[in-house]
Amino acid sequence: MDRRKFFKVLGVSGAGIAAGSLAASPLSAMQSLAPQETPETNINEALKWPRTETSMPGKFRGKVVKVTDMKSVDSNDQPVDSVAYDMVAKGLLLLTGEKNLNKAWRQFVSPEDRIGLKVNPIGGPVLSTSHAVTGAIIRQLEESGIPRRNIVIWDRRQEELTASGFTEEKYPGIRIAATETKENDSFYGKDGKLLSLNNIDNNWAYYADVEEEYDAYTLPYMTNQGKYSYFTKICTRELDKIINVPIMKNAGAAVTLCLKNLAFGSITNTSRLHKYHWHHTCAQVCAFPPLRDKVVLNIADGLRGCYDGGPGANPQFLCSYNTILVGTDPVAVDRIGHDIIIGRRIAEGRQREDSEKGIVKLKMAQEYGLGTADKASIELIEAQ
C-alpha cells in the first residue's frame, strides 16, 4: 500500500506522504530490536551488604518538601540566585524541623566530611542543574562550617561539566571532578590508555547480562565495554557524603531525577543499559553501598526543567517549574517529581494520562529498601 492510498483509506485530507515512501524504507533500516527478557544482574550481591545509619532513605523516609516561588526564574528564563537561596533554606528547615539553618545542614554533614554535589550537566547551559541552586547549597554549607576545600562538584563527564559552567574559575576553591577526563584535549594518556581507567574502582561493579561493542569514537565515553559497569572512584573513595542535585526532566513518560542522576552518573559502560534496562539500572545501581550509604540529601532543582525531549535540551519543551524538592528519600522525591513533570506533559498535550510504567524504577527501588514509592505513604510538605 502506498501512502496516497493509505491516507485515502483513512479519510485523511490531502495526500500527505509521498507515494511509496514506506516501501522505500528498507526493512533492514528497522533498527528497533524486539523487547528482551530482563537480564541477570548482581543486585543480590549489593543487597547483602549491611546497611548503615546513613543508608537510603536516610533520616526522613517518605518525607518530601516542595518549595515553589514564581520569582525564582526571571523574564529571561534565568534562575535568580537570591530566591534559590531562600528556597533551599526553606526546604532544609521544613525537612529537618530545625529553626536554625546551620543546624539543619549539620544534621547531614560535618566539617570533616568530604562532600560531593552530584549535579546533572548533560543538558548543556540551558538544561543543567542551575548555578543558582548549586551556589545556594555551597553558600549554606560554608555558613554551616563546611570548608570549601571539602566540597566537590562532580559528574561523569568533564566536557559536560565545563560546557555547563561547572569550572574551578566559577567555583574557586572547590574541586570539579569527573570520571571521563581529558588531558591536552585527549582522552588518552601518554601510555596510550584511557585516562578514565584511572578514575574507576575495579572493586565496585554493576553486572548486567547485556553488552554492546563500542567503536573507537565511542569507547572514551563509555570507558569500558563488556557486561560490567564500574563505579567511579569519586563516590567509592573520594567522598564521604553525597548531596544529589538533579534537574527536573522527563525521559519519555518517566522522569530523570534522583535515582537516574545517581545511577547513570556514577558508573561506566552505560550505553548498553539505556534501551531495555533503564529502570532496573536506575534502581539497582543506587542499591550499591557507594551510593546507598553516602547520599544523605536530595535537592531536585526544578527552577527550570523540561517536560519532553529529555534528557536532551530541546528548547520547545523547556519550562520553569519554579520548584525545588528536598528530601533524604530519593524514591519519594522522585515520586513527587514524577507527578509534577507528567502533569505538565499531560497539560501540554504530550501525554494523555499517566502510566504505571513510568514509575517502575521507583517500585523496584522501594523493594530494595531505598525509599518510598507509594504516594499514599509520602508526607508532602508544600511551601511557597
Place this chain on the structure above:
Amino acid sequence: MKLLALLLLSFNLLTDGQIPGLTVNSQKEWPGQSLYGFMNGGSELFLEYGFLTMTEQNVTVSDKTFGIEYYLMETEEAAFGIYSVHCFKCQRADSLTLSECYIPTYMQFCHGKLYVTITCSDRSPATGELMNRLATAIMNNNPLTEEKKFPVERPASGKDYFVMGNLGLSAANISWCPFFEHFGHYSLWLNCDGDNVFSGEVRFLTAEDCKRFCEQDFSAFQNESRIRVSQCSETECVIREINR
C-alpha cells in the same frame, strides 16, 4: 570500511562567508554510537531510527552566535521521523520547506536524509530571520535529487509522524505504546487530525508479527477501547481511533 561509508554519505556543511558575514567558529563530528558522547541517553531515539553521523557547528553571523546540529540519518523517512517527534508548538511552520518548525531561539527542519537544528539564545525577530537564511543556505548546499525526494508532499509539521520503534512511538503517541509492547521490528506512519485523534499504518518485518498484532484484544488495553485495526496485507495493517 565504516569511515568510507560515512564519507560516501557525507553532506555539505556551511563554510565561512557562505552568507555575508558568516564565520564558522568550530565544528565537531559524532559518528554512529559516539552520539552517546554528545547526548548520552537521548541518543537511543536517533539510533532507533537509523543514525549515521552528527556534526555540530558553532557559527557567528551579524554578531550573533548559533549552534547548528546536522544529523545524517539512514533514510529520508528516518530524518522526517526524528523531526516529526521533536516538532511541537511551532510559532511558524513549513514556510521554507514542507517540514520546518520555528520558535524563538530554535529552528528545526528535515531535508532529505538530514535533520537539522539551529539554536541561538537571542529571541529577536532579526535572529529568526538569520535562522531562515542559515536554513536556506544549508538546503541550497545539499540539493535533493529525485532519488532523495522528500517523504511528505504537503506541510506535515504537527500532523504526520513516522516512527520506527517504541521510543519513537512513545514520543509521538505514547497512548499507543501498549499495543506495540511486544513488537520490536515495525515502522509506523501516524496522522493526527485537528481533534487530536490518531490513525496510522504499521508495517511489520514478518507476516507472523502482523497477524499477532491484529489479533490482539484491543479492548483489553486500559482506556483504549475505541481502536479499530484492520489488516491490509501480509505485513501491514491500519489502526484508527474512532474518537476519544
